[in-house]
Amino acid sequence: MEKLCVLFLVSLIHGLIATAARTQNESEAWGYVEVRPKAHMFWWLYRSPYRVEISSKPWPIILWLQGGPGASGVGLGNFEEIGPLDVNLKPRNSTWLRMADLLFVDNPVGTGFSFVEESNLFVKTDEEAATDLTTLLKEIFNRNESLQQSPLHIVAESYGGKFAVTLGLSALKAIEAGKLKVKLGGVILGDTWISPEDFVLSWGPLLKDVSRLDNNGLEMANSLAQKIKQQIRDGQYVSATDSWAVLEGVISRSSNSVDFYNFLLDSGMDPVSLTAKLLQGIAMKRYIRYLSTLSSSPGGNGDINSLMNGVIKQKLKIIPENISWGGQSDEVFSNLAGDFMRARIDEVDELLAKGVNVTVYSGQLDLICATKGTEAWIEKLKWEGLPSFLKMDRSPLYCGDDTTTRGFTKSYKNFHFYWILGAGHFVPVDQPCIALNMVGAITESPAAVKKTEIDFLIKQTKP
Numbered sequence: 001m002e003k004l005c006v007l008f009l010v011s012l013i014h015g016l017i018a019t020a021a022r023t024q025n026e027s028e029a030w031g032y033v034e035v036r037p038k039a040h041m042f043w044w045l046y047r048s049p050y051r052v053e054i055s056s057k058p059w060p061i062i063l064w065l066q067g068g069p070g071a072s073g074v075g076l077g078n079f080e081e082i083g084p085l086d087v088n089l090k091p092r093n094s095t096w097l098r099m100a101d102l103l104f105v106d107n108p109v110g111t112g113f114s115f116v117e118e119s120n121l122f123v124k125t126d127e128e129a130a131t132d133l134t135t136l137l138k139e140i141f142n143r144n145e146s147l148q149q150s151p152l153h154i155v156a157e158s159y160g161g162k163f164a165v166t167l168g169l170s171a172l173k174a175i176e177a178g179k180l181k182v183k184l185g186g187v188i189l190g191d192t193w194i195s196p197e198d199f200v201l202s203w204g205p206l207l208k209d210v211s212r213l214d215n216n217g218l219e220m221a222n223s224l225a226q227k228i229k230q231q232i233r234d235g236q237y238v239s240a241t242d243s244w245a246v247l248e249g250v251i252s253r254s255s256n257s258v259d260f261y262n263f264l265l266d267s268g269m270d271p272v273s274l275t276a277k278l279l280q281g282i283a284m285k286r287y288i289r290y291l292s293t294l295s296s297s298p299g300g301n302g303d304i305n306s307l308m309n310g311v312i313k314q315k316l317k318i319i320p321e322n323i324s325w326g327g328q329s330d331e332v333f334s335n336l337a338g339d340f341m342r343a344r345i346d347e348v349d350e351l352l353a354k355g356v357n358v359t360v361y362s363g364q365l366d367l368i369c370a371t372k373g374t375e376a377w378i379e380k381l382k383w384e385g386l387p388s389f390l391k392m393d394r395s396p397l398y399c400g401d402d403t404t405t406r407g408f409t410k411s412y413k414n415f416h417f418y419w420i421l422g423a424g425h426f427v428p429v430d431q432p433c434i435a436l437n438m439v440g441a442i443t444e445s446p447a448a449v450k451k452t453e454i455d456f457l458i459k460q461t462k463p
């Protein structure tokens with residue numbers, strides 16, 4: 001890794017400490033914001049080297065929110081999915097920097113390099129996480145007029161969707177009150193866990209249709225899913241989380257270990273234990289392991305843990321000695337057990353009613369946040385545009401000169417949907433070309449407008 005000249009900055013906001021550092025040429029900056037006393041949130045901002053100046057269109061900035069809860073955006077989203085370098089520190093062709101600046105955050109506190117000094121400081125609800133994130137955005141944007149020119153697009157994957165919609169509302173409120181200086185460009189939900197009930201109900205029927213479960217497996221899956229639905233209805237969210245873990249175990253056994261992130265694959269995981277508590281930890285490790293199997297290309301060992309706790313920690317210079325990347329992740333998950341199964345469909349409705357652009361994208365082969373479940377929660381929206389949206393035809397998506405159908409899309413007013421073929425849960429990894437083009441179109445990136453600069457082109461034709 002190259003030698004870096006790093007500049008350090010320390011500031012106090014209402015008695016809370018913010019520490020920041022940046023490379024000499026300012027292409028990267030990172031830091032900690034103490035979002036509450038003794039609760040420290042880590043962020044990492046990349047300025048795009050592909051920036052195109054078009055006066056009519058500002059250069060966008062993307063805030064990437066990882067799932068889990070407890071999975072690190074700074075580690076996984078950045079090095080495994082969309083950042084400038086992969087886990088072997090080789091340049092990533094399809095980095096989303098081609099379309100926007102990228103802001104990775106280890107959210108909520110306790111995730112990745114973020115940490116709490118006392119265990120009662122972990123967040124217990126999505127709203128608490130959104131409040132911390134809003135505090136972080138104020139610290140990053142309010143004092144920087146150049147950043148304020150870039151519309152902020154909140155892009156979320158998996159559990160991150162529940163943070164994204166609560167953050168969208170919290171940020172809007174702060175913007176309207178004049179307390180946050182940023183323009184909200186939109187909220188983008190990629191294979192997100194917006195309605196847990198709809199996802200668990202989709203698992204059995206989907207897997208039966210593709211021969212991965214038989215009727216016995218289907219019956220067991222459906223009866224557990226119905227139990228979860230009732231628990232959610234009764235407000236028993238912690239029990240619903242426990243049942244969710246049991247259901248994952250039942251499906252793993254009945255399907256001979258189908259992969260929850262791509263139902264065409266086997267998960268390489270060890271035999272599943274039925275204790276819910278253990279399973280939650282396993283779910284997190286499985287998430288990290290799945291991503292690292294995707295990235296362990298020949299020639300590199302691709303171990304994200306040793307990368308983050310090794311050269312990256314050394315490069316960043318401001319990570320406390322006794323903080324290890326991912327050290328508090330399991331506690332992030334367990335503290336959110338009371339909110340994990342709570343739906344956030346109403347928040348999507350609120351964003352739509354406020355005129356915010358909401359985009360949903362979904363990988364065809366995802367199981368955990370299956371397209372079938374996503375379509376089910378979308379049909380529950382109270383948004384007045386829904387009937388018109390549902391009636392519309394879709395447009396096919398292609399990549400470059402290739403005539404293979406890569407997906408479909410349609411938009412009505414401020415709601416947009418992309419179906420991505422051949423992708424599982426991690427769409428930017430499985431279909432980098434179409435994902436990059438999609439994000440360029442959604443953010444209206446000047447780079448997507450000035451197409452000659454880009455190797456990848458979307459050709460959209462009306463059916």
Ligand SMILES: *[C@@H]1O[C@H](CO)[C@@H](O)[C@H](O)[C@H]1NC(C)=O
Binds near residue numbers: 003004027
């Ligand atoms: C900024 O400096 C880093 C090395 O510190 C280098 O890798 C990067 O290419 C530079 N970026 C620009 C835009 O000059």
Ligand SMILES: *[C@@H]1O[C@H](CO)[C@@H](O)[C@H](O)[C@H]1NC(C)=O
Binds near residue numbers: 028145
């Ligand atoms: C605003 O942020 C950008 C990106 O990190 C940086 O290049 C610039 O120097 C910052 N401006 C100020 C006034 O801090």
Ligand SMILES: *[C@@H]1O[C@H](CO)[C@@H](O)[C@H](O)[C@H]1NC(C)=O
Binds near residue numbers: 093094432455
């Ligand atoms: C990188 O982009 C080029 C086209 O510019 C393409 O041929 C190549 O396959 C891409 N590599 C990866 C790893 O996506």
Ligand SMILES: *[C@@H]1O[C@H](CO)[C@@H](O)[C@H](O)[C@H]1NC(C)=O
Binds near residue numbers: 115116117322323
């Ligand atoms: C790290 O060490 C400092 C002082 O050495 C201590 O105050 C702090 O609580 C420690 N943090 C953790 C998470 O162990």
Ligand SMILES: *[C@@H]1O[C@H](CO)[C@@H](O)[C@H](O)[C@H]1NC(C)=O
Binds near residue numbers: 184186356414444
């Ligand atoms: C929503 O996105 C469309 C492009 O799809 C854009 O024309 C419009 O200005 C955006 N609206 C808002 C409020 O950002």
